[in-house]
Amino acid sequence: MQLVVARIGRAHGIKGEVTVEVRTDEPELRLAPGARLATDPAATGPLTIATGRVHSGRLLLRFEGVTDRTGAEALRNTLLIAEVDPEELPEDEDEFYDHQLMDLDVVTADGTEVGRITEISHLPSQDLFIVERPDGSEVMIPFVAEIVAEIDLEEQRAVITPPPGLIDDRAEIASARDAEGSDDADGSGEDAS
Incomplete structure (x- = not known):
């Protein structure tokens, strides 16, 4: 089975690196150097990851055969797709494909x-x-x-367990004015104490 694991963003620098929007909880497994990934559009790939690194909190990848900014820009918005065994489950029991x-x-x-x-x-x-x-x-x-x-x-x-208003029209509206009005028993606008 094929799973989308990332989307290629803009080029980074002049040596063929690209930014990547990660769409997997296992980037160290799916986006490691040597990984061969199918692409969408299919004509762009398959792509093999040559290097990967994190820069300013963002994953940067370079692919085999892509050595300059022009080649990197040509990959922009390409989806990276990994082949995954349908019986394989994520390591964490609270994660799902x-x-x-x-x-x-x-x-x-x-x-x-x-x-x-x-x-x-x-x-x-x-x-x-x-x-x-x-x-x-x-x-x-x-x-x-x-x-x-x-x-x-x-x-x-x-x-x-949806909060009010998420799946119905019964949103709870709370305001400071409502709270003040509940203290105002005589309607004069002044506190009776």
Whole structure:
């Protein structure tokens, strides 16, 4: 099975290095020197990683045969794809591959059906589940421990505890004015004490 593990960004310097947007929790395994990766678009690859290093918190890669800035710029926005055994699981039990999460049923802790995961969006700050609801609309669920309480691969479901307003229109609105109004029993605007 093929998994997208990174997206190539802009060229860095003049010797063929590129910045990389990492899309794997195992970059030391998937993006190590010597790794041969398929690409999307396919005509760009396959690419073999010659070197890798971290610079200012960003992963930089250089590929075999790419020795200058022009060659590096030509790779921009290319997706890097690793071949992975479908039975392979991440080392950490709280980590999942995208293919494991796709099509899971999403339910609330009380069993209310929310929908089915149709896409996983990888953002810099967090990942999002794109969930198709039974009526065809979509809702985005942040894949964070505070909201996604459980991933049960055997039952093929994700259990969520959404805050008010995430999946419905019943958002709780709290303001300082509401708090002041509760102390104002006589309606005069002044505190009775």
